[in-house]
Amino acid sequence: MKMRAHHVAKAAYACVEARQNEPNKKKYGAIAHKLPGMILQNGLAQATGFLLAKGAGASEHLMLLDDLKEVLRAGGTVTVTSGEALHREIIAADLAKTLKYTRAALEASGWIKRYVQGVLRVTATGDDSGEQEG
Amino acid sequence: MHARLFHLHTLSALHCGTGRSVGVVDLPIARARATQLPIVPGSSLRGVLRQEIGARDADLERTLFGPRTIKDNANSFAGALAVGDAHLLAMPVRALAGILCYVTAPFILRRYARDLADVGLTTLEIPSPANREHALVPTDSVNLLDNNTLVLEDLDLGAQRNALTLEWARIIAARVHPHETSGQTDFIQRFAILPDDILGYLSETATELRTRISIDQDTGTVKKGALWFEEHLPAESVLWGLYALSDSNEPGKPKRADALAQALPASPTLLQLGGQAGVGRGLVRLLTQEVAA
DSSP states (O other): OOOHHHHHHHHHHHHHHTTTTOTTHHHHHHHHHHHHHHHHHHOHHHHHHHHHHHTTTOHHHHHHHHHHHHHHHHTTSOOOOSHHHHHHHHHTOOHHHHHHHHHHHHHHHHHHHHHIIIIIOBOTTSOBGGGOOO | OEEEEEEEEESSOBOOBOSSOSSSSSBOBOBOTTTOOBEEOHHHHHHHHHHHHHTTOHHHHHHHHOOSSOOSGGGOOOOSEEEOOEEEEEEEEEBSSSSEEEEEOHHHHHHHHHHHHHTTOOOOOOOOOSSTTEEEEOTTOSOEETTTEEEETTEEEEEEEOHHHHHHHHHHHHHHSTTOHHHHHHHHHTEEEOOHHHHHHHHHHSSEEEEEEEEOTTTSSEEEEEEEEEEEBOTTOEEEEEEEEOOOOSTTOOOOHHHHHHHSOOSSEEEEOSSOGGGTOOEEEEEEEEOOO
């Protein structure tokens, strides 16, 4: 038997590692750092809606939404196959599902953020952590 | 050992943290491991009380908290004051009507009632919401829309006015605002008992999150990587806990617990608890008027 957190972590690791050679990986990393805070401050629907809206002009937002969907799928929270479908699922959710999705999304975004720091080496301000002073 | 009850009322955002975390928030607040409900560790409160009391009476500090340094066994003794963790009793949450609502849940009230009974104070039956999508509010609540809906953050809950909920609101309000009628009224009209699940959810997602940065002195812009999230218990939160006083253990200086209780700071006392004091966080009122029967 495998712990649920390990399924989620494994998926998050794979998603973030796949962004290693993306030209906008620093922007992706900066948004990934902010995603858990965004969910807490604005709610899951607003946060995913923001990623969807901003994605039209800045693809790193859609990349992150897609990765969030992948990690939620791995944890068995949703079965949707696209970032947009994830947002639709979230805004259609009843109270019980909203509680469940929010907790799962916080966990998933926490893992993504952790691997952005550990694998991509991108800081919260979108800088390479190797360039940090001190 | 005389168990006594204390309450904390936060006047500004309160950050009693656990250091840098690997979770979703960089600097989270302390929470009970099993319930994930916010707490203020007894050690935080004890340390602040020691500083407060020690500044005006070094002998009393020694009696209550024990010696600061222990040179040998002959001069060591246990302090007479034990301070437990403070647990969340009611948390202010954004409400569509009435600006905010002080929320609690049957799970919390059961533990609060047990402690009230333990120190000999009156307690009541605990009402439970009809189901996980309904809340109970006092009969004169100002938080309802269309007389039957309570909107908290993004959650729409059915609501039922309830006399027992009013009585609980009065009990808590009287302890948090003992000499202030307007403060009691404000609390009572904005009180709600939520289903346990909803309270648990809000205690994790409706705490105050502050984004902080650090400025590079040379460039005047954000330092590389210096952006982080801090979690706080919002201002107007209410917590409760137990403390206990024993007779003095100090060799050659016998003092009765009741005499030591009289020497504690008058209630309510303004304290600064937790981190970020320099930016105005952590102002709390400590209320200790509840004496064991």
